[in-house]
Amino acid sequence: MTDLPTTELFGLDNLPYGVATKACHAPHVVARLGDHAVDLAGLATDADGAAWIDAWSQPNLNAFVAQGPSSWAAARTWLQETLHDQSRRDAVLARLHPLDDLTMQLPIAVADYVDFYASENHATNVGRIFRPDGDALTPNWKHLPIGYHGRSGTVVVSGTDIVRPCGQRKAPTDTEPTFGPSIRLDIEAELGFVVGGDTAVGSPVSIDEASDHLFGVGLFNDWSARDIQAWEYVPLGPFLGKSFASSLAAWITPMAALRAAKTALPKQDPQPLPYLQGDDLFGLDIAIEVEINGQVVSRPPYSTMYWSPTQMLAHMTVNGAGLRTGDLFASGTVSGDEKDERGSFLELSWSGKEPFALADGSTRSFLEDGDIVTLRATAPGTDGARIGLGEVTGRILPART
Incomplete structure (x- = not known):
């Protein structure tokens, strides 16, 4: 050579x-x-x-x-x-x-893991599915980047098989909860942001300091058991329906490689509080593909995300929570305006009411054992070229009961 x-x-x-x-x-x-x-x-x-x-x-x-x-x-x-x-x-x-x-191997030793909910399209779709007679967005959604603290120990590298989780679930028609394998296993197409630089507890990181802590990004699949999640999440939010596994790409693209991908955020209305304002606010023009069993079923555009990565990091620390090198925060599901831009099967199938077809003639609302899901993405590089993000992939294995 x-x-x-x-x-x-x-x-x-x-x-x-x-x-x-x-x-x-x-x-x-x-x-x-x-x-x-x-x-x-x-x-x-x-x-x-x-x-x-x-x-x-x-x-x-x-x-x-x-x-x-x-x-x-x-x-x-x-x-x-x-x-x-x-x-x-x-x-x-x-x-x-x-x-x-x-x-x-897993590229980082994950310190803490936080997952956000930064797509207005995704949050609106989920709200319409579960609150058809109410407001799609909750009253706080446009005032702060909503998130939850996840389980860092179950972040796995791309290519790791995902065992179908078991747990309690209760359908609206059931009188009592039952226990067993999830039957509404889903994906969430996201970006994960790798954090560097420890900060002292009690010292918030501002918007304009946030980029000094943003090392790079990797594609991220936050596997989700929707039936377990639906039964457990009131009043404290996601727990076992999320914590069984999340897949991170083996390759972390440095933020410096994404300079040409930076783009303006959608208009934020109402204007966020001062700690969420600053000069260093940006979106990322990253085109994601969701593939199941070799067939692309969705192309979510990250450029539609409502909250900037710097806003997510600033909000994560505004209460004085310290950062640790190896912290990982994810964007939440990326979804666009169109049906074929939705980043979860929950949205693509509208909670199972509209199954989507695969090339082999089968249909999906949620994942079946043996399914292989792969996320890929590209972004603008210099001089009109494009760069790739390392893929993240996982295969569903049967539950271990």
């Missing part, structure tokens, strides 16, 4: 980070370049990248993420220059490995 294995989606303008193992080697940090990955600690040893050798030798990204935005920027510049430098081509090629030879 004499040329670098770049592609438009995973070229030098992208360079997402991940963690991989090969044969008997310990997990270590890599960057994706086309259909290969670069051993970053090895390359740094060979090409004057001493500042990052220790962090890139670790079994997750946390040590590197903890170094903060100046180090993230310097590392990205060094990596791009090194990969582009013809005089270092042999050193680069020696540290390249085909993706097929690697086993990808």
Whole structure:
């Protein structure tokens, strides 16, 4: 091989980070370049990248993420220059490995996990489904980014099988609850944001400080057992219907790679309170695809999301909650204006009343055992090109009863 294995989606303008193992080697940090990955600690040893050798030798990204935005920027510049430098081509090629030879790991050790509810379209659809005679949005929805604190220990890397959860459920026609496997198992197409930089408890992070803590994003599938969720969520919200598994992509795209994807937010009316205002408010022009068993059934556009990532982070800390490196917060389901832009099966099938067809002639309202769901996404890069986000995929296994 004499040329670098770049592609438009995973070229030098992208360079997402991940963690991989090969044969008997310990997990270590890599960057994706086309259909290969670069051993970053090895390359740094060979090409004057001493500042990052220790962090890139670790079994997750946390040590590197903890170094903060100046180090993230310097590392990205060094990596791009090194990969582009013809005089270092042999050193680069020696540290390249085909993706097929690697086993990808969860890229971060997740500290805390929070899931938001930032899509007005999704929240409106859910409100219309469950409150057909009332207001679609709850009175607080446009005043604050609603969220819940999830279970960090069940965030799993893309490719991990998902066991159908069991729990209590009670349909409206049932007189008593029953226990058993969820029969309304769903997906939620989301983005996950990786946080870096610890903050002291009692010290909120402002809108204009928030980006200093935003390392990167990965596609995220927040698997949801709608029947378990519906029975348990009053009065305290999601619990066992969400906490059994959430899938994170193996590749974390740095925020620096998404500069061309930044876009204006939809108009926020009423104007949020002052702590949710600032100069650093943005949306992201990221086009997501939802695929089940090889067939694309939805294309949710992240650009329609109502709340900025910086607003979500500022709200998450406004009460004085401290940040920890490795914190992960997700956007909530991404849904657009159109039916084929809905990011959950709950919406696509309108809670089972309108099953959608698959290419094999079957229909779905919710997930069946053996179904494989994959989320993919692209975003604008520099000079009119596009970059790719690493996919997130999972297969449904039968419940263990």
